[in-house]
Amino acid sequence: MRLRLAINGYGRIGRCFLRALMFSPLRDRFSVVAINEPSDLESMAYLTRFDSTHGCFPGSVDVGDGRLRINNEEIQVFHAREPAGVNWADLGIDILIEASGRYSFRHELESFLGAGCERVLLSHPGNSATDVDRTIVYGLNHDLLTGTERIVSAASCTTNAIVPVLSILDQAYGLDHALLTTLHSVMNDQPLIDGYHHADLHRTRSAMQSMIPVSTGLARGVARLLPDLAGRIEAKAIRVPVVNVSAIDLVAHLERPTTVVDVNALLREAADGRNSGRMSYTAAPHASIDFNHSPHSAIIDAGQTRMSGDRLLNLLIWFDNEWGFANRMLDVAACWGERMA
Known part of the structure; x- marks a missing residue:
């Protein structure tokens, strides 16, 4: 039924x-x-x-x-x-x-x-962890759903993009600290031209004329799902004048040494294996428009992977912040529905 x-x-x-x-x-x-x-x-x-x-x-x-x-x-x-x-x-x-x-x-x-x-x-996320019964990133912790929950959050598009990647890196190399910069497409809380639009004065500025720093709760969202990384993740966000497709620029200091080749191989294996359908991997030279209407939560741009020394890693992760997230909400709804039976 x-x-x-x-x-x-x-x-x-x-x-x-x-x-x-x-x-x-x-x-x-x-x-x-x-x-x-x-x-x-x-x-x-x-x-x-x-x-x-x-x-x-x-x-x-x-x-x-x-x-x-x-x-x-x-x-x-x-x-x-x-x-x-x-x-x-x-x-x-x-x-x-x-x-x-x-x-x-x-x-x-x-x-x-x-x-x-x-x-x-x-x-979207609950205001705090206690405002919802569970926060679920499908592919990471959906097995926690029991069917008895009344209020569940599918987290956010950025959380779905970055948390699986952080989890993979932490398991493989150990994450000492990480800094996340989200380059996010424009949203409805921004005006087309300067105006009295928002309490955050950054969001009173024209969405289509500037790159605009805004506040983000991404670090809190990561800590909610990966509590072992609490206090070791910081985040900021910049809205950029495109209508869709966003990216996360990740800088991570690893506990164990590695190389660009090994990191890319690790992420490609994850995209082809246990994260198939939710994570993708590409080595082609891309622009953001290439990922419009992508159902994946994260696309690893292997050509942009960098290492400074053997422990300071930089990744670029693309995602369609609308279509990818809508598909993960559908996955969560289906999984939750199965557990209700």
């Missing part, structure tokens, strides 16, 4: 999640029965059909009777602005995909449970 899904927040990740599901091998496991999005139905249908980043939807999209009809499957649409504005219990939802990004504290997330949702899967 298919699990019944609903999506709360039909923005970039919500729409990518639905697209990824519609054409995934996991499709037969789920039915999307409801979407809650404050915007109007016609706009929702239009942005489902046409996407400037991922192209036109390769299927049918229609509206009728207050519903969104995708590939002839009807999805009930609501326009509530608060969790209790939808009677989720009457819909029989097994998992709610919380993709609005508005809720990260436990008392906020429990509002969905109180309104009748059985379980909530977040498209």
Whole structure:
């Protein structure tokens, strides 16, 4: 029997999640029965059909009777602005995909449970480790899911990109310290032109005219998933004026010596083996656009691997921050659903 899904927040990740599901091998496991999005139905249908980043939807999209009809499957649409504005219990939802990004504290997330949702899967980290029952990076710790959880986070696109790589390096060489710099594509919390847009003054500046430093919780996210590395990871982020595909520049001081050849061989083996489908490896000369619509959480750019001495390592890791992450959310939902049975 298919699990019944609903999506709360039909923005970039919500729409990518639905697209990824519609054409995934996991499709037969789920039915999307409801979407809650404050915007109007016609706009929702239009942005489902046409996407400037991922192209036109390769299927049918229609509206009728207050519903969104995708590939002839009807999805009930609501326009509530608060969790209790939808009677989720009457819909029989097994998992709610919380993709609005508005809720990260436990008392906020429990509002969905109180309104009748059985379980909530977040498209972002909880405010703290205790705000969710588990934070899952698929391929790293999804085996911890038991099916009894009520609130689960799929972490973030950057966490999914870097944590498996850090884990591989730590197991092979030992990580003394590491510095992560995320070069992230623009996001909706930035204006097109300078304006009173955000409490963080960096985010008042035009997204498409500058590279802009912003705050990031990536170091905390790493420590949450790899507690042995707590206090040894620092991170910063710079938004760059491209609409999609991001990268992480990793500088790591290793406990044991190695070479560029050995590091690349280690990561290629991981990409071809236990991380296949989630990590990729390339030695070709690339630009970021080459990874648009990649379903991988991390693409190792082997041509950019550097060593200073035999312990100071520098890696470049690409990722489609929309499509890759939406596919990992789908993986987490499928794994969680299996454990519920």
